[in-house]
Amino acid sequence: MEDSAYDAERIQVLEGLEAVRKRPSMYIGSTDYHGLHHLVYEVVDNSIDEAMAGFCTSINVVVNDDGSVTVEDDGRGIPIGMHKKYKQDALELVLTKLHSGGKFDRKTYKVSGGLHGVGLSVVNALSEWLEVRVKRQGKVHFQRYERGVPAGPIKVEGEAKETGTTVRFKPDPQIFESVEFSYDTLSGRMREFAFLNKGLKVSISEPKSSQANAYKFDGGIVEYVQFINRSKTCLHEKPIYIFTERDGLAVEMGMQYTDSYAENIYTYANNINTSEGGTHLVGFRAALTRTINDYAKKYAFLKTNGDSLSGEDVREGLTAILSVKLPEPQFEGQTKTKLGNSDVRGLVESAVSEKLFEYLEENPKVAQACISKAILAAQAREAARKARELTRRKGLLDVGNLPGKLADCTERDPTKCELFLVEGDSAGGSAKQARDRSFQAVLPLRGKILNVEKARLDKMLKNAEIRTIITAFGTGIEQELDVDKARYHRVCIMTDGDVDGAHIRTLLLTFFFRYMKPMIERGYIYIAQPPLYRVKKGKAEKYAYGDKELSESAQELGEGAEIQRYKGLGEMNPEQLRVTTMDPSTRILKRATIEDAVEVFTVLMGDAVEPRRLFIHDHAKEVEFLDV
Ligand code: 0RA
Numbered sequence: 001m002e003d004s005a006y007d008a009e010r011i012q013v014l015e016g017l018e019a020v021r022k023r024p025s026m027y028i029g030s031t032d033y034h035g036l037h038h039l040v041y042e043v044v045d046n047s048i049d050e051a052m053a054g055f056c057t058s059i060n061v062v063v064n065d066d067g068s069v070t071v072e073d074d075g076r077g078i079p080i081g082m083h084k085k086y087k088q089d090a091l092e093l094v095l096t097k098l099h100s101g102g103k104f105d106r107k108t109y110k111v112s113g114g115l116h117g118v119g120l121s122v123v124n125a126l127s128e129w130l131e132v133r134v135k136r137q138g139k140v141h142f143q144r145y146e147r148g149v150p151a152g153p154i155k156v157e158g159e160a161k162e163t164g165t166t167v168r169f170k171p172d173p174q175i176f177e178s179v180e181f182s183y184d185t186l187s188g189r190m191r192e193f194a195f196l197n198k199g200l201k202v203s204i205s206e207p208k209s210s211q212a213n214a215y216k217f218d219g220g221i222v223e224y225v226q227f228i229n230r231s232k233t234c235l236h237e238k239p240i241y242i243f244t245e246r247d248g249l250a251v252e253m254g255m256q257y258t259d260s261y262a263e264n265i266y267t268y269a270n271n272i273n274t275s276e277g278g279t280h281l282v283g284f285r286a287a288l289t290r291t292i293n294d295y296a297k298k299y300a301f302l303k304t305n306g307d308s309l310s311g312e313d314v315r316e317g318l319t320a321i322l323s324v325k326l327p328e329p330q331f332e333g334q335t336k337t338k339l340g341n342s343d344v345r346g347l348v349e350s351a352v353s354e355k356l357f358e359y360l361e362e363n364p365k366v367a368q369a370c371i372s373k374a375i376l377a378a379q380a381r382e383a384a385r386k387a388r389e390l391t392r393r394k395g396l397l398d399v400g401n402l403p404g405k406l407a408d409c410t411e412r413d414p415t416k417c418e419l420f421l422v423e424g425d426s427a428g429g430s431a432k433q434a435r436d437r438s439f440q441a442v443l444p445l446r447g448k449i450l451n452v453e454k455a456r457l458d459k460m461l462k463n464a465e466i467r468t469i470i471t472a473f474g475t476g477i478e479q480e481l482d483v484d485k486a487r488y489h490r491v492c493i494m495t496d497g498d499v500d501g502a503h504i505r506t507l508l509l510t511f512f513f514r515y516m517k518p519m520i521e522r523g524y525i526y527i528a529q530p531p532l533y534r535v536k537k538g539k540a541e542k543y544a545y546g547d548k549e550l551s552e553s554a555q556e557l558g559e560g561a562e563i564q565r566y567k568g569l570g571e572m573n574p575e576q577l578r579v580t581t582m583d584p585s586t587r588i589l590k591r592a593t594i595e596d597a598v599e600v601f602t603v604l605m606g607d608a609v610e611p612r613r614l615f616i617h618d619h620a621k622e623v624e625f626l627d628v
Contacts, residue, residue, distance in 0.1 A: 009086060009087065009088055013096045013097060014149070016096070016097065016098045016121070016125075017096065017121070017124075017125040017147075017148035017149070019098075020098070020121075020122050020125040020126065020148070021125055021126065021147070021148070021175065024126055024175055027122045027126075028042075028122065028126070029336070031175055031176050031177055032176075032177050032178075033177075033178065033182075035176065036171055036176050036178065036179065036181065037181065037182070037185055037186065037189070039069075039123045039126065039127070039169070039171055040061065040069050040071070040181070040186055040189075041189060042119070042120070042122065042123050043069075043071040043120065043123055043167050043169070044059060044061065044071055044190070044193065044202075045271070046119075046120055046165075047059045047071060047073035047075060047165070048193060048197060048200070048271060050073060050075030050076065050165075051073075051075070051197055051200050052197065052325070055075045055076045056073045056074055056075035056076075056164075056200075057074060057199070057200065057201060058073065058074050058200070058201040058202075058203070059071065059072070059073045059193075059200065059201070059202045059203070060072045060073075060202075060203045060204075060205075061186065061190060061202070061203065061204040061205075062204070062205055062206070062207070063181050063183060063186065063204075063205070063206040063207075063208070064168070064207070065207060065208050066170065067170055067171070067179055067180070067181075068129075068168055068169060068170035069168070069169060069170075069181065070166060070167070070168040071166070071167050071168075072164065072165070072166040072167075073164055073165050073166075074162065074163070074164040075163065075164055075165060076136065076163050077134040077135055077136035077163045077164055077165050078090070078091050078094050078095075078132070078134050078136075078165050079091065079094075079136070080134060080136055080137065080141050080154065089154055091132065091134060091141065091143065091154060092143070092150060092154070094119075094120055094121070095120050095121055095124050095130070095132060095143075095145060096121050096124065096145075096148065096150075097121055098119065098121050098122070120167070121148070123167075123169055124145050124148045124169070125147065125148035126148075126171065126172055126175050126176075127145070127147070127148070127169040127170055127171055127172055128146070128147065128170045128171070128172040128173065128174075129144060129145065129146050129147075129151070129169070129170055130144070130145045130148075130167065130168070130169040130170075131143070131144045131145075131167075131168045131169075132145075132165070132166070132167050132168075133157070133165070133166040134164075134165050134166075135160035135162055135163050135164045135165075136160075136163050138159060138160060138161075139156045139157075139158070139159060139160055140156065140157040140158045140159070140160045141154050141155070141156055141157070142154070142155050142156075142157045143155070147172060183204075183206045183209060183211050186204060187204050187211075187213050190202045190203075190204045190213070190215060191213070191215045192271075192273070193215075193271060194215035194216060194217055195215075195217055195220065195221060195223060195224035195227070195321075196220070196221065196224070196268060196271050196323055197220070197271070198217055198218060198219065198220025198221070199216070199217075199218055199220070200216065201214065201215070201216040202214070202215045202216070203215070220252070220254075221241070221252055221253070221254040221321040221323055222238075222239045222241050222254045224254060224321050225239040225254040225255065225256050225319055225320070225321055226239060226256070228264060228266075228319050228321075229256055229258055229319050232258040232259070232260060232319075233258060233259045233260075234256055234257065234258050234259075235256075235257040235258060235259060235317070235369040235370070235372075235373055236256065236257065236365070236366045236369040236370070238256075238366075239254045239255060239256035240253075240254070240255050240256065240356070240359055240363075240366065241253070241254050242351075242352065242355035242356060242359060243355075244351040244354075244355055246347070246351065247347060248326065248327055249324060249325070249326050249344065249347050249348075249351075250324065250325040250326070251280075251322075251323075251324050251347070251348055251351045251352065252321075252322075252323045252324070252325075253284065253320065253321065253322045253323070253352060254320065254321045255318060255319065255320035255321075256318075256319050256320075257317050257318055257319075257369060257370055257373050258317045258318075258319060259317060259373075260317050260453060260454065261316055261317060261377075261453070261454070261455065261456050262316075262317070262452070262453045262514065263312075263315040263316060263317075263318055264318065264319045264320070265281065265284070265315070265318065265319075265320045265321075265322065266320070266321050266322070267280055267281045267284070267321075267322045267323075267324075267339075268321070268322070268323040268324070269323075269324050269325075269326065269329045269331075269339045270324075270325055270326065270329050271323075271325075272329075272331070272337065273337065274331075274337050274338060274339050275335070275337045275594060275595065276332075276333040276334070276335060276337045276338035276594075277338055277339075278332070278333075278338040278339030278340060278341075278344075279339050279340065279341055279342060279343075279344040279345040279348070280322060280324045280339050280344050280345070280348050281322065281339075282345050283344065283345040283346065283347070283348030283349035283352070284320075284322050284348055284349070284352055285311055285315070286345075286349045287348065287349045287350075287351075287352035287353040287356065288311075288314055288315065288352070288356070289309070289310070289311045289314050290349075290353055291352070291353050291356045291357050291360070292309060292314045292370060292371060292374055293308050293309055293314075294357065295357060295360045295361075295367055295371065296309065296371050296374075296375075299367075301371045301375065302375075309371075309374045309375065309377075309378055310378065310381070312377070312381065313374045313375075313377040313378040313381060314370075314374045314377075316373065316374070316377035316380075317373055317377070322348075324339075324344065324348065326341065326344065328341075329341060334521075335594070335595065380456055380458075383456075383458050384456055384457040384458040386458075387457070387458035387461050387462075388457065388458075388461065388480075391461050391467075396461075396467060396471075397467065397470050397471050397476065397477075398471070399471065399474050399487070401471060402471060402472065403443070403468040403471060403472065405428075405443060405444055405468065406441060406442075406443045406468070406472050407432045407435075407437070407441060407442045407443075408441045409435075409437055409438060409439050409440055409441045410437060410438050410439075411438055411439040414486055414487055414488055414489050415489050416439050416489075417439055417440075417441065417487060417488040417489065417490070418439060418440045418441065418488055418489075418490040418491075418492060419440075419441045419442075419443060419472060419473075419487075419488040419490070419491045419492070420435070420440065420441070420442045420443070420492045420494050420528070420582065421443050421445055421469065421491065421492065421493050421494060421508065422442060422443065422444050422445065422494045422495075422569070423445055423494065423495040423496055423501055423504055423569065424444065424445075424446065424496075424568075424569070424570065425444050425446050426570045427444070427494070427496075427568070427569035427570050427577075428442060428443075428444025428445075428446075429444070430569065430570070430572065430573065430574045430577050431444075431494065431569075431574075431577060431582065433574035434574040434575070434577040434578035434581075434582050435578075435582060436582075436583075440582065441472070441488065443468065443469070443472055445465055445469075445504070446465070447464075447465060448465070449463075449465055449466070449504055449507040449508060449511070450463045450465075450466060450507075450511075451507055451510075452507070452510055452511045452514050452515070453510065457477075457478065457515075460515075466511065469511075472487070473486055473487060473488070473491070473516070473519070474486060474487040475516065475519070477515050477516065478515050481515070481516055481518060483516075483518045483519060483522055483524075486519065486522075486524060488524070489522075489524050490524065490526055490589075491519070491524055491525050491526065492526045492527070492528045492589060493505050493508050493509070493525070493526070493527050493528065493592075494528040494530070494569065494581065495528075495569075496530075496567070496568040496569055496570075497530060497532055497566060497567070497568070498567055498568065501568070505527065509525075509592060509596065512525055512592075513594070517594075520592055520593065520594055521594060523591055525591070525592040526589045526590060526591050526592060527589070527590045527591075527592055528581050528582075528587070528589060529545060529581070529587070529588040529589065529590055530566065530569055530572070530577075530580060530581045531543035531544060531545050531566060531580045531581075532544060532545060532546065532550070532565065532566060533550045533553075533563055533564060533565055533566065534563075534564040534566065534576070535550065535553040535554050535557055535561050535562070535563055535564075536557075536561065536562045536563075536564070537557040537558060537560060537561040537562065540557055542556065542557065543579075543580050545588065550563070569581075
């Protein structure tokens, strides 16, 4: 009886793991770069849970030479010993039973840092091998798994005074498209974890590249806000900070106004970046608008009684981090990064309203800085509205006023039309010759693209390049945006492969994100991928889009192959440009996603030129290619 129950359990476990291996994307979102990195976040997340429960102070991540990753913590250790109900060792249960990872025997919030909070068993199932060491009850316990199945029993390896868990795993190349980790990506996420969990030490290292970082922020999200604003001009010295915990919901918020015009609100639910927003963001925004207005009225900052500051006014120049923690987060939206729990809205709104009002009462100088900024924003918005109206009245954005620089296509069905935004007049000229004029339009961009983070809409509308782009799109902008009017369903940003090209691309993406977000959401924005090299021998030639491909191509063509490195689009003749970058049957295009845009900001948030340049440089190499 006992044995058959045990066998049944084993079969169930095997079936569970098999399901994960058959459809990994159901559990980790994808098997690409993102899915691969999620494995690490998932493991670290279990340690974060332990930290949130108050038992773990330090987490150490190592990217090992053999392609495996080690995550070590000093928590209580995964429980060891026979579980009465399941008749299996608790450790084995945590590592093999789906959805047992964190919930099992745990009373704290289940903090799902992985895409779906799926637990260690999923990581185990998707690893070629996984080794776990648990220090607990005075001993070091060890077990190894291969593709999720125990490779042997749990063994005692030795004595241990302390407690803790170490998980080392090697992602299965049978599952993942690539099994190479990006240190920068992992390190950035560890920094984020550390910001969101004050006092927790998170270290990461990669011996192979001699890189190492250790993050610990006793100020938590207050330091996070300061970090984002590090090279901006802030309007009050210390970020406003509030924390409340009621009805099973913890709300933590840090905010600080800067002299910029953009709104930077980052929201998290259980340490997950909710880039699509959700109920916590809605509640926060409502609270902010209401509280600032209430305070402004109480202290007569607003003259007439009917006057009030809009949501946009009170968010202009604001940097804020909102982090909520709750027992059962529901993630919705296209990328499962939108918090859905409906009760959270009201809870966040009342918590933030109450605490923020208190804060402003206690810090009148800070309050004055916030309100002056919002009043200025209201006045500027009025100016922008007038500019917009004038622009409209003069018909400056009407399709009838299509810019002369635009070489339009003959096709009129937007679903078939493509627009190439090309850096520079000379590349623009080549692109005009290279295109298929029946469905491909070309708009050369010359001169500077305004940095939208630094200019208000009225100024933006005075910029010829920006106006030309809006007119060519046919969609209008911001509140008046109508994506259904888009004249092209593929807009391809085509810039040089150098640092300046990357900068222009970033500025354009930022502009689309701020003023035409639905164009990105609909998937209408693309990034062209011109090759970095041409390899030539005699009549044979090949194009390479990365270093790995370059060495492969060079090898294929054999000794004496000539390598040309393209520094700009201008170095290609029209025919080469057509084959490599524009012709749908041979080119590579990458669709820009909201995540791309968000990633661009999180690193480019500051104004410091150096980190910005470095970032673009590093990442220029590792864009993912997507064939469409
Ligand atoms: C289940 C129950 C308890 C702790 C854990 C799991 C746990 C899991 C992981 C994964 C990585 N590090 C971890 N640390 C702890 C509670 C154990 C108790 O009550 O002593």
